[in-house]
Amino acid sequence: xxxxxxxxxxxxxxxxxxxxxxxxxxxxxxxxxxxxxxxxxxxxxxxxxxxxxxxxxxxxxxxxxxxxxxxxxxxxxxxxxxxxxxxxxxxxxxxxxxxxxxxxxxxxxxxxxxxxxxxxxxxxxxxxxxxxxxxxxxxxxxxxxxxxxxxxxxxxxxxxxxxxxxxxxxxxxxxxxxxxxxxxxxxxxxxxxxxxxxxxxxxxxxxxxxxxxxxxxxxxxxxxxxxxxxxxxxxxxxxxxxxxxxxxxxxxxxxxxxxxxxxxxxxxxxxxxxxxxxxxxxxxxxxxxxxxxxxxxxxxxxxxxxxxxxxxxxxxxxxxxxxxxxxxxxxxxxxxxxxxxxxxxxxxxxxxxxxxxxxxxxxxxxxxxxxxxxxxxxxxxxxxxxxxxxxxxxxxxxxxxxxxxxxxxxxxxxxxxxxxxxxxxxxxxxxxxxxxxxxxxxxxxxxxxxx
Numbered sequence: 001x002x003x004x005x006x007x008x009x010x011x012x013x014x015x016x017x018x019x020x021x022x023x024x025x026x027x028x029x030x031x032x033x034x035x036x037x038x039x040x041x042x043x044x045x046x047x048x049x050x051x052x053x054x055x056x057x058x059x060x061x062x063x064x065x066x067x068x069x070x071x072x073x074x075x076x077x078x079x080x081x082x083x084x085x086x087x088x089x090x091x092x093x094x095x096x097x098x099x100x101x102x103x104x105x106x107x108x109x110x111x112x113x114x115x116x117x118x119x120x121x122x123x124x125x126x127x128x129x130x131x132x133x134x135x136x137x138x139x140x141x142x143x144x145x146x147x148x149x150x151x152x153x154x155x156x157x158x159x160x161x162x163x164x165x166x167x168x169x170x171x172x173x174x175x176x177x178x179x180x181x182x183x184x185x186x187x188x189x190x191x192x193x194x195x196x197x198x199x200x201x202x203x204x205x206x207x208x209x210x211x212x213x214x215x216x217x218x219x220x221x222x223x224x225x226x227x228x229x230x231x232x233x234x235x236x237x238x239x240x241x242x243x244x245x246x247x248x249x250x251x252x253x254x255x256x257x258x259x260x261x262x263x264x265x266x267x268x269x270x271x272x273x274x275x276x277x278x279x280x281x282x283x284x285x286x287x288x289x290x291x292x293x294x295x296x297x298x299x300x301x302x303x304x305x306x307x308x309x310x311x312x313x314x315x316x317x318x319x320x321x322x323x324x325x326x327x328x329x330x331x332x333x334x335x336x337x338x339x340x341x342x343x344x345x346x347x348x349x350x351x352x353x354x355x356x357x358x359x360x361x362x363x364x365x366x367x368x369x370x371x372x373x374x375x376x377x378x379x380x381x382x383x384x385x386x387x388x389x390x391x392x393x394x395x396x397x398x399x400x401x402x403x404x405x406x407x408x409x410x411x412x413x414x415x416x417x418x419x420x421x422x423x424x425x426x427x428x429x430x431x432x433x434x435x436x437x438x439x440x441x442x443x444x445x446x447x448x449x450x451x
Contacts, residue, residue, distance in 0.1 A: 006136070036110040038088060039095035042419035045413050047117060051162075051169035054119075059164040066125040066161050067116040069176035070098075070131050075114040076383050081148045090146055094139060100250040101138045102131070113375075117173070125161075133156045134426055156180040167230070171327045177354040178324050181248075181374055201253050204238055209262055214238065216270055217247075217434040221286060221405065221427045226443050231288040233320075233427060234271050235434050236263070247434075251290055260290030261299060270304065272310040274438075279312075283438070284317045286348065291325040295332050300339040307343060314344030320371065324353045326361055333364045341366055353393065362400065368426070369403040377406055379413050380421075391421045398422065 003379030034046035042050075057063060072078075072094070079087035091110070098108055098116060105118040120128050136155045143153055208214045214236050235247040241264030254260045261358055264287075271285045275424050293299045307314065319340060326333060326349060340347055352358055352370035376393060380386045394404045406418050418426055440443040 009084045029060050036387045039092055039110045041095055041116070042107065042109040044109055044111045044117070047107070047111075047119070048169035048173075050107065051119065051172060054162060055164070055166055055168065055172070058162055058166075060293045063162055065119060065121045065165075066128040066159055067172050067176050067324045068120055068128060069111075069136075069158045069160070069173065069180070070116040070118070070132075071156040071158070071180055072114040072116075073156050073378060074151070075153075077379060078147060078151055078153070080383070082146075086146075090143065093146065095145060097139055097142045098135065101135045119178075128159050128417075132159065153302070157392065165328075167328065167330075170357075171324065174327055174355045174419040178322070179349060179372070181351070181354075199255055201238070201250065202257055205250065205259060205263075206316075207310065208238055209259065209266060211268075214266060215436065216267070216274075217436060218438055220440040220442070221425050221428060221430050222431055222442065223425055224423060228442050229282050229284060230440070231284045231286065231425070232265055232438060232440075233434075236267055247288070251288065255290045255292055257382070258292060260292030261296050264289050264293045264299070265302065268306060272299060272306060272312055275312045275316050276310050278438075284316050284318065286320055288320045288322075289349070291322075291329060294321060294325055294336055300336070300343075304343055315346070318346045318348050318368070320348045320350045321365075323349055323354055323358060323373070326365060327355065330361065330364065333361075337364070348409070359396070362402070367402055369405060370397060370429075371405040371407045374408055377409065377414070381411070381417050387417060387421065390417075392424075396421050 014266040034039070034043055036043050050310065051067065055061065058065075061401060075087070078090070082090065091114075094116065095108070095110060098118070102108070102118060103124055105121060106124055108118040109119075111117055117133075120131065124131060129433055136157055139155060140153055147153055158176035160166075160175040160179060166172050166175070215238070217235040219235065221233055223229065223231070236250065237247070238250070251260065251263070254263045267287055271287055275283060275285065329336075337347055345363060346368040348369045348371055349362075349365065349367045350371040351373045352375040353376050372390075374394070376390055378386070380390055397404050403424040404422075405425035405427060406423045407427045409415070409418070409426050409430045412430045413432065415426065
């Protein structure tokens with residue numbers, strides 16, 4: 001072979017080698033983009049991309065899969081005690097323990113804001129409740145020595161089943177976060193009464209709607225500026241001593257079984273009757289609406305007829321819809337919110353901020369106010385950065401002309417923090433538990449002068 005032929009072969013080989021190296025480098029860079037450098041788990045963006053592909057598949061074929069979201073609920077407090085460096089090592093330890101405690105088939109991800117996510121499929125999905133419960137116990141046991149003795153790792157786990165009806169990974173995450181809030185609510189109620197099984201609750205709910213055998217409860221909502229107007233959130237309960245079911249769980253069961261709109265209509269009809277009997281009192285009701293009503297073509301016409309029959313001022317009603325339902329029913333929202341505005345009714349978004357980009361959908365809904373998700377209020381009295389975040393959130397919402405409510409406030413000691421953060425309304429056990437009475441003394445701001 002001639003000398004120039006050798007040179008050509010070498011150039012071809014070098015080109016092939018360089019091409020191979022280039023592919024390897026590109027693959028490495030791609031892997032680094034999808035891998036969290038601290039824990040070695042998938043990044044949230046890469047994980048959500050996988051979930052979106054799985055959701056697309058779930059629209060074509062049956063899929064058995066569950067998203068499990070693990071929240072380290074007091075990790076900000078732990079980091080304050082141990083320092084940032086030790087806290088980073090602790091996150092790495094948690095990732096390692098999760099890998100050990102979960103089956104190899106589970107896909108793990110490290111999320112922002114001290115959360116971890118896991119995708120459980122097939123048998124793992126079927127046993128998701130049992131598996132995640134054991135993981136929580138294993139984490140606490142394994143990490144107890146690394147945490148200051150005056151603290152313990154508080155974990156919340158939310159599960160969201162993957163179905164073809166869920167439009168995106170963002171909604172899937174929101175449902176998992178809402179599941180954590182529901183779990184906390186069930187735990188609080190379980191301290192006072194035994195919980196019924198969902199099947200028994202559903203059967204009892206069907207009978208109660210048929211026999212008009214539900215009970216209305218009311219919880220006061222206090223204006224932090226003290227305007228003296230009586231505001232109450234309307235809740236419902238099953239009339240049975242052996243059935244202690246929180247309102248949010250009752251609504252969840254109703255929606256899953258296409259009873260949500262019937263439940264909403266029952267509550268609205270009873271609320272209008274209360275308002276008509278108390279005409280001139282300035283009474284305002286906040287009423288929760290289910291997803292079934294948001295997507296129902298018959299709900300708004302029915303509501304218009306009911307308002308006309310009751311001769312009630314529309315300003316006396318504020319309808320609350322969950323942020324999760326907002327995301328699921330995005331294609332219906334402009335029509336629905338425009339219909340409410342046309343009737344002179346106001347709208348409040350509850351569980352606001354359980355997704356990462358809650359401001360994205362606000363232009364669709366024309367909301368007058370929002371009720372913050374519980375994540376915005378956790379440890380707000382003890383942690384400076386949480387107070388700063390809350391104040392920034394309130395200021396941003398107020399700049400849009402949206403007023404802000406804090407719900408599920410249990411400690412009176414939190415009220416000064418909420419007032420300094422310019423929260424407009426507060427609701428919770430710190431004032432009064434839900435009850436059948438509308439008796440609550442709403443203070444009004446007064447100016448005293450000397451004569």
